[in-house]
Amino acid sequence: MMIPPQLMTQTWATMGSTIASFMLFWAIFQQYCPHEVRRYFERCTHRIMNFFNPYIKITIHEYTGDRLKRSEAFAAVEAYLSVNSSKSAKRLKAEMGRGNNNLVLSMDEHERVTDEFKGVKVWWVSGKVATSSQSLYPQPERRYYRLSFHKSHRETITESYLKHLVTEGKEIKVRSRQRKLYTNSSGHRWPSFKQTVWSHITFEHPATFDTMALEPKIKEEIIDDLVTFSQSKDFYARIGKTWKRGYLLYGPPGTGKSTMIAAMANLLNYDVYDLELTAVKDNTELRKLLIETTGKSIIVIEDIDCSLDLTGQRKKKADKSSEDDKLDKEAARKEPKEDTTSKVTLSGLLNFIDGLWSACGGERIIVFTTNYVEKLDPALIRRGRMDKHIGLSYCSFEAFKVLAKNYLELKQHAMFETIQGLMKETKITPADVAENLMPKSPLDGVEKCLSNLIRALEETKAAAAAKERELAADKEKAGKESCRKQAEKEGVDGETAENIFQKEAAMEQENGNSEKHKQKEEVDGETYEASVGKNEPPQENGNCVM
């Protein structure tokens, strides 16, 4: 049926005037209607529209609660959509992916994509909430993802789809993420919302347990321990323990403590948080740093004995007399000075390791390294805090063989016997062995590198012998001197004093020998665990795990 042109014009004119009247009415309503009434009308309109709208919406915000932490659900959805949306979305964002050789795509803001699950169609929209420009601090972008689906599929979506989405999202995240090395930046004391307390770079350390020079048995034990930990989520939940484990790595410089941390991270595919304790202002900041760490990570505190004066803080407090306290207070009143030193206390650190806050996140390893294990407060390294103590020591022949295989691709060589003999007699760190095995020019062959190592071993041996001789001479000199002084006091002449000294020295040696013999008998009967249980680092070449 044809509509006459006259009627058509009339209809358009009526429609135009209706729209114009509505807009005028709306403008007056917006301007003159009280805020409360307007809000009431808006709520009513919403309710009416919701009644007729058959679609349900679920919003997942980037920051939840008091915005201390990025929402894990948001991260999982982001990862899930990065794979599932890149096929259908038209506007995508690209970020560098794992290994720095591929780009990871994700949906751009205000983009809409469709997903299908068990025949049910759902829609995802990404968005951003506008932040107040009047705020004192720069606010972070508050992003969100919104899921829409028909109300008839409510059960399928809430019970199965969301679970599937989180599981898959987490797996994708682990597969595609770039592992990171974090450090606490001392530059920003109190970060704004946009800054985080940790700054990071991509973690690319190449060390693995295969390249580490360790006795095979110990290496296997450590690997087993780490892998068992990473697979024990249910076990930890069952026994009511937080899913975390502490490792104390101790030993002389250059024995591979830092290298082992990198090998651990590479084995478990974890991020590394390198915590610089001296840059942490106080216990509150330490807690904030802990909250901001994610699961699947290793938190490292290197050289814990030097980081802060944690060893004596408890004792010092108790030792201080009330008189000293008064003097301190008076001095502080007279000249209040700005305190730039860290106020982290031992109890703050203990809480960091196993206080209530340490439970957030889960799947975390805490590693302390030290050169002087005996200096540490026993409370800090007791089992439950530092569950496993790994003593890394001078290079053993077994460890040397690993390095020879890595550096020179050698399994056996005629010069190995000499090296083995020298290694029994002297102490050399894996770092020194590694340095000597490193070819210094393209022409350096296997023999050259091995003879470099032999020379280094001989030099170390000679230096150790010279030092021992020097010490003995010093001791002898001191002994003679004290004897002479004694003789002078008693009025005996020089020659007699010399004789007295020689006699005393001979007696001392005899006593020393019998004492040594006694000690040897005792130690032979003692187990190895008992001797290292006294917190004494192993003196022999080789490592130990407790």
Ligand SMILES: Nc1ncnc2c1ncn2[C@@H]1O[C@H](COP(=O)(O)OP(=O)(O)OP(=O)(O)O)[C@@H](O)[C@H]1O
């Ligand atoms: N057990 C080892 N296996 C393989 N390489 C090692 C080992 N120990 C040391 N190295 C080599 O020596 C270098 C120094 O080692 P690393 O930094 O791990 O020592 P460290 O024990 O952390 O020393 P420090 O106590 O001074 O921090 C490393 O770059 C590594 O190449």
Ligand SMILES: [Mg+2]
């Ligand atoms: Mg180190």
